[in-house]
Amino acid sequence: MLIRIPDPTEPRGSEMTSERAYFNRRRWLTSTVAGLAASATSASALGAAPGAADAKSTVGGSAAPVRTILQGDDPKAQRLAATPSDLSTIERPTSYKWVTTYNNFYEFGTDKDDPARQAHRLRVRPWTIEVEGAVARSRTFDIEELLRMAPLEERIYRMRCVEGWSMVIPWIGFPLSELIRRAEPTGSAKYLEFITLADPKQMPGLRSPVIDWPYTEGLRMDEAMHPLTLLTLGLYGQVLPNQNGAPVRLVVPWKYGFKSSKSLVKIRFLDKQPVTSWMKSSPNEYGFYSNVNPGVDHPRWSQASERRIGEDGFLTRKRPTLMFNGYGGQVASLYSGMDLTRFI
């Protein structure tokens, strides 16, 4: 069971929403749900519209949860059912449009709009994740198996890119710990290495030597087991769009975005800390941990503040960046005793 520990760095709901607005919303929700239920009942009583009857079963009468998960704008996208999570932030999510068109996914090109233009080349079926290294036995998880592995949750997380911008994204997935448990790591497994697909036939970006492909990332075992670390299969109520790392990716919300590997094909359990792609390509710019830290600048820019995409617009200042991206209450204890200006 997850117990929500209030995060001191996160503003409380009551600081943002006036009491009156809160009660107005409750009233609106109650009346809408009641209205929906009533219309569903009358519709099915008339023997019409099976869709309306579905609505009734989804709403489930007066005791039903009133929160629904956010839906994207793409009508063709395959829907993914999930339940809301208490680990979600209450901040306003970045629009579906920006979440799916402003991406860093260098396998499809280094410009922000390259992934949205090129990622249609990615074939997401069949898809498997190989698990090897310090595990009881190497094995392969099929994507269909992953989709049914654990209850899917909607987790609305802040995402802070190392480049100095941020978004709020309604991901859908389940804790990575569910997969780790099933992988049966041995006692010597201290680190995990995550490997992204590298197929030049599907990924035109592999032609440029930005990094030594395939893209690899890593986490310490306790970081990977943390309840916030999400094995992610969707966003905005639908399966992951290709440009966002389909069909399965990682989301580690207290670290810079590049730690959240996309389009995973392999997970290796290791006894030693792996050297990640960015550590190899720019050792003086990136470290293994890469926790969001406003006090440690990138060599080429300050990390003290960030621009929230879609909000911090033309004539508004950047907002201050929070230690551990505002998740310090949940994760700071992972790093107690470590000098985070050295272990970057």
Next chain:
Amino acid sequence: MRARSQAASGAWWRVIRALVFVCALAPALRLVLWPVFDLAGANPIEFVTRSSGTWTLVMLCLTLALSPLRRLTGWSAWVRLRRMLGLFTFFYAALHALTWLWLDQWFDLKAMLRDIVDRPFITVGFVAFVMMIPLAATSTDAMIRRLGRRWGQLHRLIYLIAPLAILHYLWHKSGKNDYAEVSIYAAVLAVLLGLRVFFRWRRSASAHLPRS
């Protein structure tokens, strides 16, 4: 007859200059209008920063192309556009610097100073911009007359400014190991500045030839 043809060519010249002016100003209109109409993408400030930087380099290349063009084509008219394009180079550089100063840093002097001191790619860009200020300030007829020979010497600063601008762009791009665009600008500028050195060398070489 002759006076009339001169007047006609004067009219043509005014049309050409107006066309060049409008074309050179168009990217600036885009810089302002795209964000206003929400066409500048998810990160409009990044769009303005990058676009103004790109157009500074384009204008710099065009400005420096004019005098080699005069030599290669034999038409002296090219050089008559040089001042306007040179000032457009400064105009886009100023927009680029102002975007950083205002929209990115909000005139936070302490943060700006730290950026300039700590981050080589900003240091270099800033120095290149500051060196352009005297060039723009001495572009009037009066200043050219007043400075005489020294005007030419002063404007050789461009041999420093151009490589610094390239270095600024190169260091900015170094994170992605993506040097395709930088190499193009670097090659163009190297050719344009190299041609000048070559022409000067040839002239001085031919000056020392024994006359028959």
